[in-house]
Amino acid sequence: MKHFDCAIVGGGMVGAASALSLAELGLTVVVIEKFEPKPFDSSQPFDLRVSAISLASQHLLEQLNAWQQITEWRLCPYKRLGVWEHENAYTEFSCQEIEQPYLGHIVENRLIQLSLWQQLAAHKNITLLCPESLTTFEQSEDEVTLTLSSQTLAAKILVAADGAQSQVRQLSGIGVTGWDYGQDAMLINVETEHVQQDITWQQFFPTGPVAMLPMRGNHASLVWYHQKATLSRLANLSNQQLQEEIKQHFPARLGNVRVIDKGKFSLTRRHANQYQHGRVILLGDAAHTINPLAGQGVNLGFKDVKALQTVVAKAIGENHCWHCPQTLANYEKLRRNDNLIMMTTMDMFYAAFSNSNPVLKSLRNIGLATVNKMPILKSKALAYACGV
Ligand SMILES: Cc1cc2nc3c(=O)[nH]c(=O)nc-3n(C[C@H](O)[C@H](O)[C@H](O)COP(=O)(O)OP(=O)(O)OC[C@H]3O[C@@H](n4cnc5c(N)ncnc54)[C@H](O)[C@@H]3O)c2cc1C
Incomplete structure:
Protein backbone atom coordinates (compact mmCIF):
# COMPACT_ATOMS: atom_id res chain seq x y z
CA MET A 1 0.00 0.00 0.00
CA LYS A 2 1.33 3.44 -0.96
CA HIS A 3 1.58 6.14 1.75
CA PHE A 4 1.22 9.89 1.14
CA ASP A 5 1.19 12.92 3.39
CA CYS A 6 -2.09 14.21 1.93
CA ALA A 7 -4.87 12.57 -0.09
CA ILE A 8 -7.25 14.93 -1.88
CA VAL A 9 -10.56 13.63 -3.21
CA GLY A 10 -11.69 15.90 -6.06
CA GLY A 11 -9.40 17.50 -8.63
CA GLY A 12 -11.69 20.43 -9.48
CA MET A 13 -10.52 24.02 -9.12
CA VAL A 14 -10.31 23.87 -5.32
CA GLY A 15 -8.83 20.36 -5.00
CA ALA A 16 -6.16 21.00 -7.64
CA ALA A 17 -5.19 24.34 -6.05
CA SER A 18 -4.98 22.71 -2.63
CA ALA A 19 -2.76 19.90 -3.97
CA LEU A 20 -0.26 22.44 -5.33
CA SER A 21 -0.34 24.59 -2.20
CA LEU A 22 0.39 21.59 0.05
CA ALA A 23 3.04 20.17 -2.31
CA GLU A 24 4.75 23.60 -2.19
CA LEU A 25 5.38 22.89 1.52
CA GLY A 26 7.31 19.74 0.59
CA LEU A 27 4.45 17.31 1.34
CA THR A 28 3.60 14.35 -0.89
CA VAL A 29 0.09 14.60 -2.29
CA VAL A 30 -2.23 12.22 -4.16
CA VAL A 31 -5.24 13.65 -6.02
CA ILE A 32 -8.16 11.35 -6.79
CA GLU A 33 -10.50 12.57 -9.53
CA LYS A 34 -13.28 10.85 -11.45
CA PHE A 35 -13.22 12.89 -14.67
CA GLU A 36 -10.46 14.34 -16.80
CA PRO A 37 -11.22 17.86 -18.11
CA LYS A 38 -11.31 18.22 -21.90
CA PRO A 39 -8.08 19.80 -23.25
CA PHE A 40 -8.18 23.42 -24.40
CA ASP A 41 -8.35 24.41 -28.05
CA SER A 42 -8.78 28.08 -28.98
CA SER A 43 -11.43 27.17 -31.58
CA GLN A 44 -13.72 25.76 -28.85
CA PRO A 45 -16.78 27.82 -27.99
CA PHE A 46 -16.83 29.30 -24.47
CA ASP A 47 -17.90 26.89 -21.73
CA LEU A 48 -21.13 27.65 -19.90
CA ARG A 49 -19.53 27.36 -16.46
CA VAL A 50 -17.57 30.53 -15.80
CA SER A 51 -16.53 32.30 -12.60
CA ALA A 52 -15.82 35.87 -11.63
CA ILE A 53 -12.32 35.45 -10.21
CA SER A 54 -11.42 37.98 -7.51
CA LEU A 55 -8.04 39.68 -7.20
CA ALA A 56 -7.28 37.53 -4.14
CA SER A 57 -7.99 34.33 -6.12
CA GLN A 58 -5.83 35.61 -8.97
CA HIS A 59 -2.96 36.11 -6.50
CA LEU A 60 -3.33 32.51 -5.31
CA LEU A 61 -3.34 31.22 -8.90
CA GLU A 62 -0.23 33.32 -9.61
CA GLN A 63 1.48 31.86 -6.55
CA LEU A 64 0.67 28.37 -7.89
CA ASN A 65 2.03 29.31 -11.38
CA ALA A 66 -1.37 28.68 -12.98
CA TRP A 67 -2.43 32.23 -13.86
CA GLN A 68 -0.03 32.92 -16.75
CA GLN A 69 -1.33 29.98 -18.78
CA ILE A 70 -4.94 31.12 -18.31
CA THR A 71 -4.06 34.59 -19.60
CA GLU A 72 -2.48 32.95 -22.68
CA TRP A 73 -5.65 30.90 -23.27
CA ARG A 74 -8.55 33.28 -22.68
CA LEU A 75 -10.18 35.35 -19.96
CA CYS A 76 -11.87 38.72 -19.70
CA PRO A 77 -10.97 41.46 -17.21
CA TYR A 78 -13.70 43.75 -15.92
CA LYS A 79 -13.13 47.20 -14.47
CA ARG A 80 -16.62 48.21 -13.45
CA LEU A 81 -19.57 46.61 -11.68
CA GLY A 82 -23.08 48.05 -12.13
CA VAL A 83 -25.95 47.17 -9.76
CA TRP A 84 -29.48 48.52 -9.76
CA GLU A 85 -33.17 47.84 -9.43
CA HIS A 86 -34.56 51.19 -10.58
CA GLU A 87 -32.45 53.08 -13.10
CA ASN A 88 -32.46 56.11 -10.77
CA ALA A 89 -30.72 54.06 -8.06
CA TYR A 90 -28.04 52.76 -10.44
CA THR A 91 -24.80 52.20 -8.51
CA GLU A 92 -21.50 51.63 -10.19
CA PHE A 93 -18.31 50.38 -8.57
CA SER A 94 -15.03 50.99 -10.35
CA CYS A 95 -11.52 49.57 -9.99
CA GLN A 96 -10.25 53.14 -9.48
CA GLU A 97 -12.08 53.23 -6.14
CA ILE A 98 -9.74 50.53 -4.83
CA GLU A 99 -6.72 51.69 -6.87
CA GLN A 100 -6.50 48.47 -8.85
CA PRO A 101 -6.20 47.97 -12.63
CA TYR A 102 -9.43 45.91 -12.64
CA LEU A 103 -11.96 44.36 -10.27
CA GLY A 104 -11.51 40.78 -11.44
CA HIS A 105 -11.70 38.46 -14.43
CA ILE A 106 -14.35 36.22 -15.91
CA VAL A 107 -12.75 32.84 -16.55
CA GLU A 108 -14.10 29.49 -17.71
CA ASN A 109 -13.96 27.03 -14.78
CA ARG A 110 -12.43 24.32 -16.97
CA LEU A 111 -9.50 26.54 -17.95
CA ILE A 112 -8.68 27.22 -14.31
CA GLN A 113 -8.77 23.50 -13.62
CA LEU A 114 -6.72 22.64 -16.72
CA SER A 115 -4.03 25.17 -15.94
CA LEU A 116 -3.78 23.86 -12.38
CA TRP A 117 -3.58 20.32 -13.78
CA GLN A 118 -0.60 21.27 -15.93
CA GLN A 119 1.17 22.27 -12.73
CA LEU A 120 0.02 19.08 -10.95
CA ALA A 121 1.50 16.95 -13.75
CA ALA A 122 4.82 18.81 -13.53
CA HIS A 123 5.17 18.58 -9.73
CA LYS A 124 7.39 15.80 -8.43
CA ASN A 125 5.50 15.56 -5.10
CA ILE A 126 2.08 15.08 -6.70
CA THR A 127 0.44 11.89 -7.97
CA LEU A 128 -2.74 12.40 -9.97
CA LEU A 129 -5.07 9.40 -10.18
CA CYS A 130 -7.70 9.92 -12.88
CA PRO A 131 -10.09 8.39 -13.69
CA GLU A 132 -10.32 7.11 -10.13
CA SER A 133 -12.93 7.40 -7.42
CA LEU A 134 -13.29 6.95 -3.72
CA THR A 135 -15.31 4.00 -2.47
CA THR A 136 -14.81 4.40 1.27
CA PHE A 137 -12.21 5.30 3.90
CA GLU A 138 -11.32 4.60 7.51
CA GLN A 139 -9.53 6.77 10.05
CA SER A 140 -7.12 5.33 12.59
CA GLU A 141 -5.09 7.13 15.25
CA ASP A 142 -2.35 8.29 12.88
CA GLU A 143 -3.60 7.92 9.31
CA VAL A 144 -6.53 7.53 6.93
CA THR A 145 -6.86 4.46 4.70
CA LEU A 146 -8.70 5.08 1.45
CA THR A 147 -10.32 2.36 -0.64
CA LEU A 148 -10.52 3.53 -4.24
CA SER A 149 -12.18 1.77 -7.14
CA SER A 150 -8.89 0.13 -8.17
CA GLN A 151 -6.48 0.36 -5.21
CA THR A 152 -5.98 1.12 -1.53
CA LEU A 153 -3.71 3.84 -0.17
CA ALA A 154 -3.00 5.69 3.06
CA ALA A 155 -2.40 9.33 3.95
CA LYS A 156 -1.83 11.42 7.06
CA ILE A 157 -4.74 13.72 6.14
CA LEU A 158 -7.71 13.44 3.79
CA VAL A 159 -8.84 16.65 2.09
CA ALA A 160 -12.41 16.61 0.76
CA ALA A 161 -12.65 18.83 -2.32
CA ASP A 162 -15.31 16.65 -3.90
CA GLY A 163 -17.94 19.33 -4.37
CA ALA A 164 -21.40 20.08 -3.09
CA GLN A 165 -22.52 16.43 -2.81
CA SER A 166 -19.27 15.51 -1.03
CA GLN A 167 -19.07 11.78 -0.43
CA VAL A 168 -16.21 12.29 2.03
CA ARG A 169 -18.39 14.66 4.07
CA GLN A 170 -21.21 12.10 4.11
CA LEU A 171 -18.92 9.17 4.99
CA SER A 172 -17.50 11.29 7.83
CA GLY A 173 -21.00 11.76 9.23
CA ILE A 174 -20.74 15.55 8.96
CA GLY A 175 -24.21 17.06 8.59
CA VAL A 176 -25.13 20.23 6.74
CA THR A 177 -27.52 23.09 7.36
CA GLY A 178 -29.07 24.58 4.26
CA TRP A 179 -32.01 25.02 1.98
CA ASP A 180 -32.96 25.24 -1.66
CA THR A 268 -28.76 25.48 -2.90
CA ARG A 269 -27.29 26.90 0.24
CA ARG A 270 -25.33 24.35 2.26
CA HIS A 271 -22.99 24.80 5.16
CA ALA A 272 -21.22 21.82 6.72
CA ASN A 273 -21.70 21.66 10.47
CA GLN A 274 -17.97 20.99 10.86
CA TYR A 275 -15.07 21.59 8.45
CA GLN A 276 -12.92 19.01 10.18
CA HIS A 277 -13.44 15.54 11.59
CA GLY A 278 -10.23 14.00 12.95
CA ARG A 279 -7.85 13.91 9.97
CA VAL A 280 -10.52 14.84 7.43
CA ILE A 281 -10.77 18.46 6.22
CA LEU A 282 -13.52 19.92 4.01
CA LEU A 283 -12.69 22.59 1.41
CA GLY A 284 -14.65 24.56 -1.19
CA ASP A 285 -18.14 23.41 -2.15
CA ALA A 286 -17.73 20.31 0.04
CA ALA A 287 -17.85 22.71 3.01
CA HIS A 288 -20.17 25.44 1.69
CA THR A 289 -22.30 26.39 -1.29
CA ILE A 290 -23.50 29.95 -1.60
CA ASN A 291 -25.99 31.89 -3.68
CA PRO A 292 -23.92 32.81 -6.76
CA LEU A 293 -25.42 36.28 -7.16
CA ALA A 294 -22.14 37.99 -6.22
CA GLY A 295 -19.94 35.32 -7.79
CA GLN A 296 -18.15 34.35 -4.56
CA GLY A 297 -18.34 30.51 -4.48
CA VAL A 298 -14.97 29.42 -5.77
CA ASN A 299 -13.36 32.57 -4.38
CA LEU A 300 -14.31 31.35 -0.90
CA GLY A 301 -12.96 27.91 -1.85
CA PHE A 302 -9.61 29.45 -2.80
CA LYS A 303 -9.55 31.27 0.55
CA ASP A 304 -10.01 27.85 2.21
CA VAL A 305 -7.01 26.57 0.21
CA LYS A 306 -4.87 29.46 1.40
CA ALA A 307 -5.99 29.00 5.02
CA LEU A 308 -5.17 25.28 5.06
CA GLN A 309 -1.75 25.99 3.57
CA THR A 310 -1.12 28.67 6.23
CA VAL A 311 -2.11 26.37 9.11
CA VAL A 312 0.05 23.49 7.87
CA ALA A 313 3.02 25.76 7.04
CA LYS A 314 2.91 27.35 10.50
CA ALA A 315 2.89 23.95 12.21
CA ILE A 316 5.80 22.69 10.07
CA GLY A 317 7.72 25.93 10.73
CA GLU A 318 7.20 25.61 14.50
CA ASN A 319 8.06 21.91 14.50
CA HIS A 320 4.57 20.92 15.61
CA CYS A 321 2.61 17.93 14.32
CA TRP A 322 1.08 19.47 11.15
CA HIS A 323 -1.34 16.56 10.56
CA CYS A 324 -2.69 16.13 14.12
CA PRO A 325 -6.40 16.90 14.56
CA GLN A 326 -5.58 19.69 17.11
CA THR A 327 -3.55 21.51 14.43
CA LEU A 328 -6.11 20.93 11.68
CA ALA A 329 -8.80 22.44 13.93
CA ASN A 330 -7.12 25.83 13.35
CA TYR A 331 -8.21 25.69 9.71
CA GLU A 332 -11.88 25.73 10.70
CA LYS A 333 -11.22 28.61 13.13
CA LEU A 334 -9.76 30.64 10.25
CA ARG A 335 -12.49 29.95 7.74
CA ARG A 336 -15.92 29.30 9.27
CA ASN A 337 -16.82 32.85 10.26
CA ASP A 338 -15.55 34.40 7.05
CA ASN A 339 -17.59 31.95 4.95
CA LEU A 340 -20.64 32.42 7.15
CA ILE A 341 -20.48 36.23 6.88
CA MET A 342 -20.30 36.07 3.07
CA MET A 343 -23.10 33.47 2.86
CA THR A 344 -25.34 35.46 5.16
CA THR A 345 -24.66 38.73 3.33
CA MET A 346 -25.65 37.09 0.03
CA ASP A 347 -28.80 35.69 1.61
CA MET A 348 -29.75 39.12 2.98
CA PHE A 349 -29.33 40.63 -0.50
CA TYR A 350 -31.31 37.80 -1.99
CA ALA A 351 -34.14 38.14 0.55
CA ALA A 352 -34.24 41.95 0.35
CA PHE A 353 -34.35 42.07 -3.44
CA SER A 354 -36.69 39.16 -4.08
CA ASN A 355 -39.50 40.82 -2.13
C1 LIG B 1 -24.84 29.17 -11.62
C2 LIG B 1 -23.57 29.26 -10.85
C3 LIG B 1 -22.71 30.34 -11.06
C4 LIG B 1 -21.53 30.47 -10.33
N1 LIG B 1 -20.73 31.56 -10.52
C5 LIG B 1 -19.62 31.73 -9.75
C6 LIG B 1 -18.79 32.89 -9.89
O1 LIG B 1 -19.01 33.78 -10.72
N2 LIG B 1 -17.69 33.01 -9.07
C7 LIG B 1 -17.41 32.07 -8.14
O2 LIG B 1 -16.43 32.25 -7.39
N3 LIG B 1 -18.15 30.94 -7.99
C8 LIG B 1 -19.26 30.76 -8.77
N4 LIG B 1 -20.02 29.63 -8.61
C9 LIG B 1 -19.61 28.61 -7.64
C10 LIG B 1 -18.47 27.74 -8.17
O3 LIG B 1 -18.82 27.21 -9.44
C11 LIG B 1 -18.18 26.62 -7.17
O4 LIG B 1 -17.97 27.19 -5.90
C12 LIG B 1 -16.94 25.83 -7.58
O5 LIG B 1 -17.12 25.17 -8.81
C13 LIG B 1 -16.60 24.78 -6.52
O6 LIG B 1 -15.38 24.16 -6.84
P1 LIG B 1 -14.94 22.84 -6.07
O7 LIG B 1 -13.60 22.48 -6.66
O8 LIG B 1 -15.06 23.02 -4.60
O9 LIG B 1 -16.04 21.75 -6.44
P2 LIG B 1 -16.41 21.12 -7.87
O10 LIG B 1 -16.18 22.08 -8.96
O11 LIG B 1 -17.77 20.54 -7.72
O12 LIG B 1 -15.33 19.94 -8.03
C14 LIG B 1 -15.46 18.71 -7.35
C15 LIG B 1 -14.63 17.66 -8.09
O13 LIG B 1 -14.63 16.46 -7.34
C16 LIG B 1 -14.82 15.34 -8.21
N5 LIG B 1 -15.40 14.26 -7.40
C17 LIG B 1 -16.59 14.27 -6.75
N6 LIG B 1 -16.76 13.12 -6.07
C18 LIG B 1 -15.67 12.37 -6.30
C19 LIG B 1 -15.26 11.06 -5.86
N7 LIG B 1 -16.03 10.33 -5.03
N8 LIG B 1 -14.08 10.57 -6.29
C20 LIG B 1 -13.30 11.30 -7.11
N9 LIG B 1 -13.62 12.55 -7.55
C21 LIG B 1 -14.79 13.07 -7.15
C22 LIG B 1 -15.73 15.88 -9.30
O14 LIG B 1 -15.62 15.14 -10.49
C23 LIG B 1 -15.21 17.33 -9.47
O15 LIG B 1 -14.20 17.42 -10.42
C24 LIG B 1 -21.20 29.48 -9.35
C25 LIG B 1 -22.04 28.37 -9.16
C26 LIG B 1 -23.21 28.27 -9.90
C27 LIG B 1 -24.12 27.07 -9.65
Missing part, protein backbone atom coordinates in the same frame (compact mmCIF):
# COMPACT_ATOMS: atom_id res chain seq x y z
CA TYR A 181 -33.43 28.80 -2.88
CA GLY A 182 -36.82 29.38 -4.50
CA GLN A 183 -35.00 30.19 -7.73
CA ASP A 184 -32.72 28.43 -10.18
CA ALA A 185 -30.19 30.09 -12.46
CA MET A 186 -29.89 29.80 -16.21
CA LEU A 187 -26.50 30.47 -17.79
CA ILE A 188 -26.66 31.65 -21.39
CA ASN A 189 -23.65 32.21 -23.64
CA VAL A 190 -24.33 34.90 -26.18
CA GLU A 191 -22.69 36.90 -28.91
CA THR A 192 -23.33 40.60 -28.28
CA GLU A 193 -23.76 43.52 -30.65
CA HIS A 194 -21.42 45.48 -28.33
CA VAL A 195 -17.71 44.97 -28.83
CA GLN A 196 -15.41 44.04 -25.93
CA GLN A 197 -16.99 45.24 -22.65
CA ASP A 198 -15.20 46.08 -19.39
CA ILE A 199 -18.28 46.05 -17.16
CA THR A 200 -20.28 43.35 -15.44
CA TRP A 201 -23.77 44.33 -14.30
CA GLN A 202 -26.76 42.96 -12.44
CA GLN A 203 -30.32 44.27 -12.32
CA PHE A 204 -32.60 43.06 -9.54
CA PHE A 205 -36.23 42.03 -9.99
CA PRO A 206 -38.54 40.49 -7.37
CA THR A 207 -38.41 37.29 -9.44
CA GLY A 208 -34.60 37.31 -9.25
CA PRO A 209 -31.72 39.24 -10.80
CA VAL A 210 -30.46 39.17 -14.37
CA ALA A 211 -26.74 39.63 -14.94
CA MET A 212 -24.21 40.11 -17.70
CA LEU A 213 -20.64 38.87 -17.37
CA PRO A 214 -18.37 40.01 -20.21
CA MET A 215 -16.34 37.44 -22.12
CA ARG A 216 -13.49 37.87 -24.58
CA GLY A 217 -14.45 39.78 -27.77
CA ASN A 218 -18.12 40.36 -28.43
CA HIS A 219 -19.26 37.54 -26.15
CA ALA A 220 -20.96 37.45 -22.78
CA SER A 221 -22.33 35.05 -20.21
CA LEU A 222 -25.85 35.99 -19.11
CA VAL A 223 -27.28 34.78 -15.83
CA TRP A 224 -31.04 34.67 -15.46
CA TYR A 225 -32.37 33.87 -11.97
CA HIS A 226 -36.03 32.99 -11.82
CA GLN A 227 -38.56 30.54 -10.39
CA LYS A 228 -37.79 26.93 -11.29
CA ALA A 229 -40.92 26.50 -13.42
CA THR A 230 -40.17 29.60 -15.51
CA LEU A 231 -36.60 28.52 -16.13
CA SER A 232 -37.75 25.01 -17.10
CA ARG A 233 -39.97 26.61 -19.72
CA LEU A 234 -37.15 28.85 -20.96
CA ALA A 235 -34.74 25.91 -21.11
CA ASN A 236 -37.06 24.16 -23.56
CA LEU A 237 -37.19 27.09 -25.99
CA SER A 238 -35.13 27.22 -29.18
CA ASN A 239 -32.17 29.63 -29.12
CA GLN A 240 -34.14 31.97 -31.40
CA GLN A 241 -37.16 31.99 -29.04
CA LEU A 242 -34.90 32.50 -26.02
CA GLN A 243 -33.38 35.54 -27.75
CA GLU A 244 -36.86 37.07 -27.93
CA GLU A 245 -37.43 36.44 -24.21
CA ILE A 246 -34.05 38.01 -23.40
CA LYS A 247 -35.02 41.07 -25.43
CA GLN A 248 -38.19 41.47 -23.37
CA HIS A 249 -36.75 40.80 -19.92
CA PHE A 250 -33.14 42.03 -19.92
CA PRO A 251 -32.33 45.76 -19.69
CA ALA A 252 -31.91 47.66 -22.94
CA ARG A 253 -28.21 48.27 -22.21
CA LEU A 254 -27.56 44.62 -23.15
CA GLY A 255 -28.30 45.41 -26.80
CA ASN A 256 -29.02 42.67 -29.33
CA VAL A 257 -27.65 39.22 -28.64
CA ARG A 258 -27.44 35.88 -30.40
CA VAL A 259 -27.84 32.86 -28.12
CA ILE A 260 -25.10 30.24 -28.54
CA ASP A 261 -25.62 27.89 -25.60
CA LYS A 262 -27.68 27.61 -22.42
CA GLY A 263 -28.01 25.48 -19.28
CA LYS A 264 -29.98 25.49 -16.04
CA PHE A 265 -28.45 25.11 -12.54
CA SER A 266 -30.09 24.57 -9.14
CA LEU A 267 -29.23 26.95 -6.35
CA SER A 356 -42.12 42.97 -3.87
CA ASN A 357 -43.29 44.77 -0.71
CA PRO A 358 -43.38 48.48 -1.78
CA VAL A 359 -41.84 49.74 1.51
CA LEU A 360 -38.94 47.32 1.22
CA LYS A 361 -38.61 48.21 -2.44
CA SER A 362 -38.12 51.92 -1.75
CA LEU A 363 -35.82 51.18 1.20
CA ARG A 364 -33.49 49.02 -0.87
CA ASN A 365 -33.36 51.57 -3.69
CA ILE A 366 -32.63 54.34 -1.17
CA GLY A 367 -29.95 52.02 0.27
CA LEU A 368 -28.29 51.55 -3.13
CA ALA A 369 -28.47 55.26 -3.94
CA THR A 370 -26.96 56.06 -0.51
CA VAL A 371 -24.06 53.65 -1.02
CA ASN A 372 -23.35 55.50 -4.26
CA LYS A 373 -22.91 58.74 -2.30
CA MET A 374 -20.63 57.28 0.39
CA PRO A 375 -17.23 56.72 -1.22
CA ILE A 376 -15.52 55.27 1.87
CA LEU A 377 -18.26 52.70 2.52
CA LYS A 378 -18.38 51.92 -1.18
CA SER A 379 -14.66 51.31 -1.56
CA LYS A 380 -14.57 49.22 1.68
CA ALA A 381 -17.41 46.97 0.42
CA LEU A 382 -15.72 46.67 -2.93
CA ALA A 383 -12.31 45.84 -1.45
CA TYR A 384 -13.95 43.11 0.67
CA ALA A 385 -15.74 41.58 -2.34
CA CYS A 386 -12.52 41.66 -4.41
CA GLY A 387 -10.50 40.17 -1.56
CA VAL A 388 -7.98 43.03 -1.30
